[in-house]
Amino acid sequence: MLGGKFDRGEVTLDIVPARISSVCGYLKYDQKFARLSSVTAVDRYPAEPRFEVVYHLHSIERNLRVRLKCRLPGGDPAIESVVAVWRAANWYEREVFDLFGIRFIGHPDLRRIMLPDGWEGHPLRKDYPVTGSRV
């Protein structure tokens, strides 16, 4: 863990990207966070490290939510997959892969989910234009 903050009633923990899988395993099995609400990302372009991968965890038993955050560099961003911890991560990671171009290492089925397979670029990146057409 790199740090954390408590803001507007919500807990955010910064995690070293290489340890995300084991941290998630600990939170699920020892801290009873049975649910993974979502996985998403934020592009901080042009700042470095450019990407933040954000995990929202939910413990029904303890009625508690926590947000995990991993920062990744802009060049070929990749992070360990957490599908082995929660199967729910499967589609969420595919979505982040599709729209941000972040690879999830160890994901069983990493391909685009929203856009066609031949699509160029990753629309939710900040350097991807909102309008316009390909020449």
Added chain:
Amino acid sequence: MSGSALPPNVTAEMAEEQPASGPRRMVLNMGPQHPSTHGVLRLLIELDGETVVRCQPDIGFLHTGIEKEFEVKTYQQAVTLTDRVDYLAPLSNNLGYCLAVEKLLGLEIPPQAQWMRVMLTELTRLNSHLVWLGTHAMDIGAMSVFLYCFREREDILRIFEMFSGQRMMTSYFRIGGLALEPPRGWAQRVRDFIGRFPGCIDEYEDLLTNNRIWIGRTRGVGAVPLEDMLDLGVTGPMLRAAGLPVDARKDEPYSSYDLFDFEVPTRTEGDVYARYQVRIGEMRQSARIVRQAVDGMPAGPWKADAPHVVLPDREKMKTQMEALIYHFKIVTEGFRVPEGEVYQTIESPRGELGFYVVSDGGVQPYRVHMRTPSFGNLQVVPKMVEGALIADVIASIGSTDFVLGDVDR
């Protein structure tokens, strides 16, 4: 925009296995134009006779890049985008987004606006459940239920129209309160409807609850163990039908839900019939909440006292310099939201709807992520239908109650 086609190797891989696994295997491509998928869901189903061996959903046909669009709208403009995500529950989406931004702003919403929001969100839940019940029953062959449900849905849409001028894309909740003052005579209109509605639920139940064909088609169908559902990200009525009384309105109350008296219906069987019973129970509870809201509606302002966010009254603009300046600034530029990030969840008709809003201190959201319940719930479909009969696939996906706009965004 066309959705993602499965790569050829997946289809080929499925076909290749055929000789080894017996001559009766075939791959069936259900959708994206199949009427029972309620939108454009494509299911790739591998069959052994009539039994489903493997199922692979393919989504993305309705992807419209709404999350990208948020980043070029001001905070207030973006409310209109939320309507179009889950188009059967627009007010739930409005509410989730507004609450998230209000949390970032630290705004306090006056009681009348909060109660009005509760009332209209519960009417939205009724609206959504009625569409679900009608189409779900029609999928299974009970044609007339559809007509009954849409009769009441029409009344609800008229109420929405009375409030907002729109039947479906209402955008009636705004950051800081409501878009317009509640219309004259609204209380009588809602009271009339809600007085009649429990009797209508009895009618639906007369048609279905003890209907032998309905029971035969739904009981014991599509059951998934609770642990699998939790692990796969399922929320909402599906979880409650499997015995877990989890409901954000009770667990993490928002918008004064803690002041209302209602129950969270649950079942333990976890099959299609149990989901039907849970949703019928929810409709009765929603009607209860609406009635409490009409009877106890607090008086007072319907928008927050925050001149830098909420547009001033027309009358003030004509008499006060400050009001005119604020109006000009909000309309031309928008309002700034302090830096930070929030994740706000609400209980939408389909389950946990979460808005993750990141602000960089500007007038437009830096990033908005929608954790939509349909996307989470759809992941359980393969688990639900594998090993079952092809005819039960329709009943199973109907009971999931997903909206493809909510899945693809």
